[in-house]
Amino acid sequence: MALATDSLLATNRQSATLRLPVADLVVIFGVLIFGTNVLEVTLRGGSMEQFIGFVYMGCYAAGLILAVMSGAVPKALLRNPLLTVLLLVPLASMLWSVDRDMTQFRTLMLMGTSLFGLFIGWHYDRAKLVRLLAIGVSLNVLLSAALIVAVPSIGIDQTGAWAGTWVGAFMHKNGLGAAAGIAMLVLFYGIATSTGILRLGFILAFALAGVLLVGSKSATSLVVAIIGLLLAFGFQFWRRAPGLTLATLVASVVFLPILAALLAQKDMLVLLLDTLEKDMTVHGRTDIWRLVWPYIMDRFWLGYGYGSFWQPGFPWFSQLQARLHYTPFYSHNGIVELWIAGGALAVGLAIAVFLGTLVKAAILGLRETASPEAAFAFVFLLCFALRNITESSLLQANDFLWLLFVALVVSTSKSVLFSLRASDEVDDAAA
Numbered sequence: 230m231a232l233a234t235d236s237l238l239a240t241n242r243q244s245a246t247l248r249l250p251v252a253d254l255v256v257i258f259g260v261l262i263f264g265t266n267v268l269e270v271t272l273r274g275g276s277m278e279q280f281i282g283f284v285y286m287g288c289y290a291a292g293l294i295l296a297v298m299s300g301a302v303p304k305a306l307l308r309n310p311l312l313t314v315l316l317l318v319p320l321a322s323m324l325w326s327v328d329r330d331m332t333q334f335r336t337l338m339l340m341g342t343s344l345f346g347l348f349i350g351w352h353y354d355r356a357k358l359v360r361l362l363a364i365g366v367s368l369n370v371l372l373s374a375a376l377i378v379a380v381p382s383i384g385i386d387q388t389g390a391w392a393g394t395w396v397g398a399f400m401h402k403n404g405l406g407a408a409a410g411i412a413m414l415v416l417f418y419g420i421a422t423s424t425g426i427l428r429l430g431f432i433l434a435f436a437l438a439g440v441l442l443v444g445s446k447s448a449t450s451l452v453v454a455i456i457g458l459l460l461a462f463g464f465q466f467w468r469r470a471p472g473l474t475l476a477t478l479v480a481s482v483v484f485l486p487i488l489a490a491l492l493a494q495k496d497m498l499v500l501l502l503d504t505l506e507k508d509m510t511v512h513g514r515t516d517i518w519r520l521v522w523p524y525i526m527d528r529f530w531l532g533y534g535y536g537s538f539w540q541p542g543f544p545w546f547s548q549l550q551a552r553l554h555y556t557p558f559y560s561h562n563g564i565v566e567l568w569i570a571g572g573a574l575a576v577g578l579a580i581a582v583f584l585g586t587l588v589k590a591a592i593l594g595l596r597e598t599a600s601p602e603a604a605f606a607f608v609f610l611l612c613f614a615l616r617n618i619t620e621s622s623l624l625q626a627n628d629f630l631w632l633l634f635v636a637l638v639v640s641t642s643k644s645v646l647f648s649l650r651a652s653d654e655v656d657d658a659a660a
Contacts, residue, residue, distance in 0.1 A: 252352070253361060255291050259345050260365025262288050264408060264629035265398040267372060270383050285627065289341025296344045301351035305639045311585065312638055315578040316343055318571045319535035319624065326534020327543065335536030338626035346635030355640060356422045359602045362633070363419025366412035367434035373397025373405060373441055395444035406447025407616065410454030411630065412438040414605075414612065417461050421601035449619050457612040464594055464604035514561040514619055520552055521560055525568050532572035535624070563617025567624055579623055586610060586638045589645035597644075606637040 262268065268281045296302045306313040319336040326332035349358060376384030377395050386394045386402060394402045416435040420428055442454055524545050525532075532538075539558055540546060550556055560566045568576050587610050594604035613634055617623055622630035 252295055255295065256349055256361050257365045257368065259288055259292070259349075259632075260362060260629065261368055261372070263342060263345065263627055263632050264366060264369045265372065266400045266404060267398040269400055270376075270396075270398060285338070285341070288345065289338070292341055292345035292348055295352070296348040299348055299352040301347040301639070302344070305347050305351040305642075308642050309582075309638060311578060311582045312635070315575065315582055315624070316340070318575045318578065322532065322534040322571055325531050326537045328534065328537035328540055331540060332534040332537050335626055339535070339624060342626050342628065342632050343635050346632040347639055350636030350639030351643070353640075355600065355602045355605070355644070358636070358640060359415065359418045359422055359605060360427070362415045363423070363431050363434075366408075366415050366438075367430065369398065369408060370412050370434050370438045370441060373399070373408070374437055377441075377444070391446075394446050395441065397441060397445075402445045403447045403450065403620065406442055406445035406450030407453075407620065407630070409438045409442035409445060410447075410450040410457070411609075411612070411633075413442065413454055414457045414461060414609065417458060418602045418605045421465070449616070453612050453615045456615060457608055460608045460611060461604065464608065465601065467595070467598065467604075516553060517549075517557060517560050518562060518565055520549055521565060521569065525565070528572060530572045530574060532568060532570050532575065535570045536626075538569045559621060561619055561621065563621045563623040566621040570624065575624070582638060583610065583614070586641050589641045590637070593641060593645050603644075606641050609633065609637060 262284060268284055272278055272281050293302075296305075316339075319332070319339055323329050323332050323336070349361070353361065373384065373395075374397070376397055378384070384395065384397050386392055386396050391402055395405055396402050397405045397408075399405045399408065413435055416431050416438060419431040420435065423431055442451060524538075538545075560569065564576055564579075567579055587607065590604075590607035590610055594607045597603035613622065613630060616630065622628050622634070625631045
């Protein structure tokens with residue numbers, strides 16, 4: 230097996246021909262729409278509610294047009310066959326869905342979101358991609374801060390158990406927390422790849438995102454953000470002092486099992502959960518996983534159809550509602566939710582796509598030490614995996630994390646290529 234990186238693939242890749250500034254503006258606008266719930270919190274329930282659908286349809290159409298013009302369709306899909314098959318599973322699930330109309334509707338939204346990710350991952354180089362994303366998340370952070378300060382009826386939760394917590398341009402505090410956490414990670418690399426006034430703006434946005442993260446009181450988002458930033462700093466140290474970083478990694482391998490053993494003790498675990506304002510059920514999430522599992526086993530291989538399970542009127546929904554004593558709307562776990570939608574088939578494909586991309590991203594981050602943004606994909610993928618333990622972003626429509634996942638799968642596949650040819654054949658092709 231041979232491995233080719235950017236320098237080896239340069240002569241084999243067709244350079245992008247779409248260099249229009251309008252494409253950059255569309256990407257920034259897309260990050261705003263997919264990266265917040267601004268349309269829902271400002272227009273839902275009002276006279277302009279129907280405008281929400283038009284905006285999303287416009288984003289889907291723009292993603293399709295740009296993906297075709299840039300060559301992402303079909304080239305990015307052909308280069309990533311497992312991702313392509315994974316994206317086709319929701320479409321195919323209409324054949325066995327328990328609610329075919331809902332599956333069709335939500336599959337349309339998923340395809341539109343994914344096409345947007347395909348375009349930005351295929352068209353932009355890593356540094357440009359990071360800077361555009363950083364501009365977009367900076368606007369998201371500013372918008373949420375503005376709503377919290379100027380329109381607290383929208384920006385601050387007014388009802389329920391979380392009254393008084395910040396939600397910004399989102400419908401729930403966890404949405405703001407997740408957005409602020411990923412914004413800090415993107416802005417970290419935006420700062421590392423920018424200079425001048427743009428870098429200063431990213432620094433200020435990074436600080437503001439940190440304030441929003443704390444104000445959201447989202448424990449999961451805080452933990453994921455801290456881990457992500459520690460990893461990002463670790464790769465930066467790797468660039469400057471590989472020997473010191475290697476020593477740190479060796480020490481981690483030795484001491485992390487000891488720490489895990491300590492946390493495995495019930496008293497230590499309860500103390501940690503109390504610190505994060507959680508309980509042993511992670512605010513009832515484990516109860517959902519336990520109750521949902523028998524239904525997963527009933528349709529183990531193919532699931533219930535994309536987006537169709539959590540619909541009132543089905544007997545299992547009423548049973549879950551009665552046992553949980555509230556109305557659930559999803560499982561709060563990426564793998565569980567994907568298993569419900571597409572069965573073991575979708576889960577296996579998703580894990581294969583994730584692990585394959587993670588290996589490529591690790592190789593890229595460790596080899597391309599001259600480019601600080603080279604480690605972004607690896608750090609994001611680990612944060613993405615952690616996030617999907619208690620929330621779900623796998624194959625989620627209108628979800629910025631899924632959009633970014635698709636983009637980085639495609640971007641990484643351009644930079645690192647596994648080949649079954651002999652190494653000298655790859656070298657000859659690159660010469």
